[in-house]
Amino acid sequence: MKAWVLHDTDDIRYEDVDMPRLRDGEVLVKVMAAGICGSDIPRIYKTGAHSMPLIPGHEFAGRVIAVDNGSNSDYCNSAGDDGTWLNKRVGIFPLIPCRQCVACRKGMYEMCRNYSYLGSRCNGGFAEYAAVPAANLIELPDNVSYQDAAMLEPSAVACHAIRRVLSGNVEAADDVSIAVCGLGTIGMLIVMLLKSRGYDNIFVIGNKSSQKAMTANLDIPEDNFYDIREGISSGCDAAEWLMEKTDGSGVDVFFECVGKNETVNWAVNSAACGGSICFVGNPYSDMNFDKQTYWKILRNQLHVTGTWNSSFTGDDDDDWHYVLKSIGSGSIMPSKLITHRFRINELESGLKIMRDKSEDYIKIMSVMN
Known part of the structure; x- marks a missing residue:
């Protein structure tokens, strides 16, 4: 062969x-x-x-x-x-x-x-x-193509991350605000899965016009897309932008899908009191918090978790079966x-x-x- x-x-x-x-x-x-x-x-x-x-x-x-x-x-x-x-x-x-x-x-x-x-x-x-x-x-099932099936693995990884910080059945809550930072395959699939479960208050952070177009196809409003390149030139980083978008309260959930020190700090600095952060992206380098950022983890009582791979147990509700059913039904x-x-x-x-x-x-x- x-x-x-x-x-x-x-x-x-x-x-x-x-x-x-x-x-x-x-x-x-x-x-x-x-x-x-x-x-x-x-x-x-x-x-x-x-x-x-x-x-x-x-x-x-x-x-x-x-x-x-x-x-x-x-x-x-x-x-x-x-x-x-x-x-x-x-x-x-x-x-x-x-x-x-x-x-x-x-x-x-x-x-x-x-x-x-x-x-x-x-x-x-x-x-x-x-x-x-x-x-x-x-x-x-017959209605799932091989190409969709070849994306079961990253889809299940995205599902696993969501389940780390939201309810086990990933059902939507109307008042939950969510940020997804990093719009590669996993970040996009997190957005897709969240939208399929009815989450609408989603902010996305990317660095390409093609990502902006793709999130628009996923019904993310243009005003909810933060372009990292434009932010750097304007002097407003993603954390500041998210605080403005949420009237100073911060986001309830932040999915960090990049793995860089800067974006990890954005997650902490833009999380709401009692909010949750899920670190998804593989690290590019060492991660360092300055004293004030670390204080925010303590004083805002943030829930910080990592995620790794996906669950495949044979149970009907493991990550792989969940996303396969979602693909089969056309919800993602x-x-x-x-x-x-x-x-x-x-x-x-x-x-x-x-x-x-x-x-x-x-x-x-x-x-x-």
């Missing part, structure tokens, strides 16, 4: 490789769509993967074409009336938990201490075929965020767009049909 193989840092090649050999409990998936995650770019071009050579890619979906004898797992949802995964259309949870550590014994697989991971610790989806544990599959449409599509042999073009930021993009995807 053909695959993109990362041989070393900044050395990725499209080449012939052996078909995967299935181990106990694995299935062979014909990859039909694979998204590029922002984390793939430093992994490929700067830091390398945990082990190399490696096939990257952890946001993918496809069809099961071969099944190991031990693959009829009931860890996830039902595989269909015949009890097997063969020929099923599937989405794929990329984290492979050990199921032995303290977190796994509590069903918190996303926090497994000894996990493997498709596309970063073992071979992933930037290939024609991938070996996947049957326990990591979720069956797709993640594929609207796909700005670029490439055939598998052209995938490097997408990687370089993201590496060099040569074009505006939100989600870049490899499609097989």
